[in-house]
Amino acid sequence: MRQGRTGGAVLALACAAQLMVVLDVSVINVALPSIQAELGFTPESLQWVANGYLLTFGGFLLLGGRLADLHGRRRIFLAGLAAFSAASLVGGLATGPAALIAARAAQGLGAAVLAPATLSMVTTTFAEGPHRTRALATWTAVSVAGGAAGNLVGGALTEFLSWRATLLINVPIGALALISAARVLAADRPLAARETRLDLPGSILATAGLTCLTYGVTNVPLGWTAPQTLVPLATGVAALVLFTVVESRFAASPLVPPQLFRNRSIAAGNAVMLLVGACFQAPMWYFLTLYMQDVLHYTALQTGLGFLPHTLVTIAAGRLLTPWLMRHASGRTLIVAGALIAAAGFVWQSRIDADSGYLAGILGPAIVFSFGGGLLNTPLTTTVTAGTAATEAGAAAGLMNTTKQIGGAFGLAALISISGTQDPQAPVDYATAFLASAGILVAAGVAAAALPARRDGDR
Template identity: 60%
Template sequence: MARARSDGIPATSRAAAPPASGMILALACVAQFMVVLDVSVVNVALPSIQASLSFTTTGLPWVAGAYSLAFAGFLPLGGRLADLYGTRRVLTAGLVLFAVPSLAGGLADTPALLVAARAAQGLGAAVLAPATLTVLTTTFPEGPRRTRALAVWTAVSLAGGAAGNLVGGVLTQSLSWRWILLINVPIGAAALAMTGRIPRSPRRAGHAARLDLPGAASVTAGLALLAYGIMRAGPRGWDDPVTASALTAAVLLLGAFVLIETRLAGDPLIPPRLFRLRAVTAGNAIMLLAGACFQVPMWYFLTLYMQDVLHYTALETGLGFLPHTLLTMAVGLRVTPWLMKRVDDRALVIAGALTAAAGFLWQSRATADGDYLSAVLGPAVLVSIGGGLLNTPLTATATSGVAGSDAGAASGLMNTAKQVGGTLGLAALTAATAPSPANPHGDAFLIMAIALLAVAAASPALPRRRDAAEPA
């Protein structure tokens, strides 16, 4: 008779992935690529969008910010949906919620409609992203097969962000900025056709299936106000009444969220029992800090440097990100899984953080008269290698040792940590740095390098893999 694990799933049933696991991995990667692509795809198109729809200078950042804020704020809810209603249902709903606003945004004829569509896209992404990770952690058992699947998923996630700049540049220059959103419609339709390969999972009924809507509302509003307050503090100052009010309300709402999750919610978005796992607690804290450097902040400041300082076109800027994409994919798909079989995960996280920190330090020294080889490509090599080494073992650790009934919540928490880190990191870096002709990106890349040194210093707090793999 099969020995039962503590999550209620027989060990023999988890020993091998189902026959459709290859198709499930492909679906998860396509959906995740689409989600991460849209974080960065608008960057190089912003000048064209501003000219086309007559955006104001203060309104333009919300084309990117509306997506990021909705994505980060609804991620805890999105992560819990898969646990309550089944991965297949939630993945299908997420694809629809993402594709329909993409169509609306691509056809938008006013700034308000485009910003609203981007916020709705962020909601769809918040439902979709945790489901892509949950379907992998419930399809592949802990061990080499899951490591390989997570390596592919992580590499696609990292490459999707870097590729967004290239895709955005190509589409904007060859067709129109509208196609950076419209392209999601056929991709989403193709992904929907693949969802039939996912096994149906039972829906939890009755009291246990009730959504924690007060928790979702408080954390979403709290994170949005926190990011808004930090972003406003840059031009207006920390003593601005609106800034102070937003930050105060954010603290109160996030405090209410903690109270709801720990005392009031019958089925909380983030079960407090997850934080009894050192892998989850330490892994997500480190992911939050790493997220403040990679993806959103890095793409934003590097895009500004290439377009505003080096005067690259949208297409040239997109091509400038190509080394990030190729190196991240190569390291994440080939090198990191091989090393994870032979090297402790904590050592890989430390090595990745230190390598990327060196790259950001190099990038911080780029000047207005720099050239592509020394000011972009050289730092890109180190940053991409470091990110490729760091992300897969950190993702594997932050989602390890979790019972099957909490897999969605753990996936949502990990995605939330990464996205909130990126959103708040960008807000804080924008508020703290002041670009000048002599220092075209302020001290943003220097601060990122310091943050990654802190990641390396904190990484010994992560458990060893065999310790993390023991379920709570």
């Protein structure tokens, strides 16, 4: 495995690409009013500027991860980066709603190919142990920073330039990354022809199932029993059940190799990732954004700045402290401790009310649950990618990203349902949403007890 100077260049490329992927989940949100005014979107169609990206991103992650294994991480990374950058250019120049929605969907497809490739590049470049831990800590920190900075970057670009800049900014970054990747990334060793056959039935079922689930979740505000919600959710579940049958009994080269689930780190780690994603992936940002904008009456730019402490504390804990701790304590211990600390922070956050203000209502709880999140992120990412062969690194990365996305989507949908935000006439029940998040994190801490206890350097 390559480390040192070449490893540093690979890590920089992986982080730059991952930053683009996670940033574009939210960077366009604050620009939606400007987009609606300029391109003539209806209120119903405007949501698809955001949902078009999420739909294809969530639906194609498993397929994107496996493609990197079968056809080489360098080739798939370059293809995903080129597709993402080209779609950003088309979206930034769009003159009508249909063109912009199509471009956002194409961006999501490129992101679904790119995100697993970035993670598998890191895990195959750095050997298990302290070097990989530090690399994954950096990759995770960039993911957290990108997700948190989306509203801030989007607000600044929209206010000082144009909504188009939220998409066009990806073009020069993508071009530089493509040039660098072509020079830095070595070609992967080709697999035997029989190993490169894509599991077409499994790919269709997984993509259809995940896409239907994602679409159904976006309609949860209409109610869980609404046909627009219930039908796609039921279809998605049925497709994924059939997918598991095809993978385990009929597929010669499965999209998700069954042996991955015989690895306790991967099986239990993804269960924990699902629960953690249900609190941190989208719900936290959603409810705190509502509070800052609807209760504290912050602008989009002020709201983005309000999230800076969350980002800084998470990065400090995850990038600076956790790699050192992992040499002295097991990853399992840090995951359990991080989940329980974050749960305590969400209990504190549940005491928020209209008179709390920023310092008591946002900053104090943020320090606690962001520290807990930072403490568990790196060891959890390390755990769900541990013990994976290089030929299955993409599948493991795709599975991890898919688990995180599904956790975030269903966590947000469930919390919206119990907090009353699906009813525009009802006040938002912040206390219930954050207490439920705390309960989910306690469950994550309990589930983490099933993980193997390993420290950096253990084999």
